[in-house]
Amino acid sequence: MSEAEAEGPSPGREIWIEKYRPQTLDDVFGHEDIVSRLESYIEQSDLPHLLFAGPAGVGKTTCATAIAREVYGDDWRGNFLELNASDERGIDVVRDRIKNFARSSFGGYDYRIIFLDEADSLTSDAQSALRRTMEQFSDNTRFVLSCNYSSKIIDPIQSRCAVFRFSPLSDEAVAAQTREIAESEGISLTEEGLDALVYAADGDMRRAINSLQAAATTGEVVDAEAVYTITSTARPEEIESMVAAAVDGDFAQARSKLDRLLTETGMAGGDIIDQLHRSVWDFDLDERAAASLLERIGEADYRITEGANEKVQLEALLASVALDG
Structure with a gap:
C-alpha cells in the first residue's frame, strides 16, 4: 500500500461530480420514467432528436452522455459532439462546427449524436439555422438539446424532438446517492448532516455532491453545522x-x-x-x-x-x- 493510500481518502483530490457521474442510464438516480423511455429508444435502434428541459443538476447532461456510451460503447467519444451554446451562441457555430461534424465520414453506425447544452442560450437566428441543419442531416445525425426553459426553444425545433421534462430530484434520490458517495469515500456523515445536504441541494444532485465534498475537507465528521456553513445556507x-x-x-x-x-x-x-x-x-x-x-x-x-x-x-x-x- 502506498503512503497516500495509507493516509485514507483525500476529499479534495478529485472532483466527485465527475468521479461519480453515472456511466449508464441504469445508474441515473430519480428519473425512472425518463430512463425507461430512453432505454426503449436504444433497444429498438430508433433514437429520435431529443430535447431535455429542466433545472440545473438533475441529470440532463448525464443522460446524454450515457446514451452515447450505450449506443457506441468504447467508440462513443468519436461519435458524440458536445457543444455549450452559452459559450458558442452564434449562427456560425451551427453552420460550421455542427455541419462539419455531421458531414464527416464515420463507419459502423447509422448516425452520430450532437449534444447542444444550454440550447436556450442560442440566438433566434442560430435556432433557425439549427432547425434547417436538423432537417438536412436527419439521415445520419441525431441532436440532443438541453435547456433550462423549453419555452425559449422555437416551436419548429420542439416539434422535431421528443421532449423530456426533468423535474428537480426527490429528496430520497439525493439522499440515496449522497449517502452512497459518503460510504464509498469513507466519510462519516451524520443523519443531520445528510438532511442538511438534501435541504441545501433543493433537488440539485450536483450541488449536493459538491457540498458533500467541500464539507468533507473541514473535518472528520460531516454534520449539519459543517454543511450549513459551507453552503452559506440558513437553517x-x-x-x-x-x-x-x-x-x-x-x-x-x-x-x-x-x-x-x-x-x-x-x-x-x-x-x-x-x-x-x-x-x-x-x-x-x-x-x-x-x-x-x-x-x-x-x-x-x-x-x-x-x-x-x-x-x-x-x-x-x-x-x-x-x-x-
Whole structure:
C-alpha cells in the first residue's frame, strides 16, 4: 500500500461530480420514467432528436452522455459532439462546427449524436439555422438539446424532438446517492448532516455532491453545522424564527435576525428569498396569511432581480408582515 493510500481518502483530490457521474442510464438516480423511455429508444435502434428541459443538476447532461456510451460503447467519444451554446451562441457555430461534424465520414453506425447544452442560450437566428441543419442531416445525425426553459426553444425545433421534462430530484434520490458517495469515500456523515445536504441541494444532485465534498475537507465528521456553513445556507428554523417575529409584530427582532443572515451567514438576498419561498407552508400561518406572504416574496424577488437593494427590499418585506401582524 502506498503512503497516500495509507493516509485514507483525500476529499479534495478529485472532483466527485465527475468521479461519480453515472456511466449508464441504469445508474441515473430519480428519473425512472425518463430512463425507461430512453432505454426503449436504444433497444429498438430508433433514437429520435431529443430535447431535455429542466433545472440545473438533475441529470440532463448525464443522460446524454450515457446514451452515447450505450449506443457506441468504447467508440462513443468519436461519435458524440458536445457543444455549450452559452459559450458558442452564434449562427456560425451551427453552420460550421455542427455541419462539419455531421458531414464527416464515420463507419459502423447509422448516425452520430450532437449534444447542444444550454440550447436556450442560442440566438433566434442560430435556432433557425439549427432547425434547417436538423432537417438536412436527419439521415445520419441525431441532436440532443438541453435547456433550462423549453419555452425559449422555437416551436419548429420542439416539434422535431421528443421532449423530456426533468423535474428537480426527490429528496430520497439525493439522499440515496449522497449517502452512497459518503460510504464509498469513507466519510462519516451524520443523519443531520445528510438532511442538511438534501435541504441545501433543493433537488440539485450536483450541488449536493459538491457540498458533500467541500464539507468533507473541514473535518472528520460531516454534520449539519459543517454543511450549513459551507453552503452559506440558513437553517430552516432560522428562517422560520425570523418570519415568526415579523408575524408577531416584532419588527426589530425580525430585522436583527435578517441582519445576522446577511452579515454573519453571508447569504445573498436572493438566497434568502428562495428559502423563504420554499418554507412558507412550513410556517404556522393560516392560508390567507401564507398567500399574503407569498405575494410579498414575489414582489421583493422581482425588485431584487431588477436591481433594487437587497437589504432594503427584505426589510420592507418583513416590515409589511409586521404591520399586518
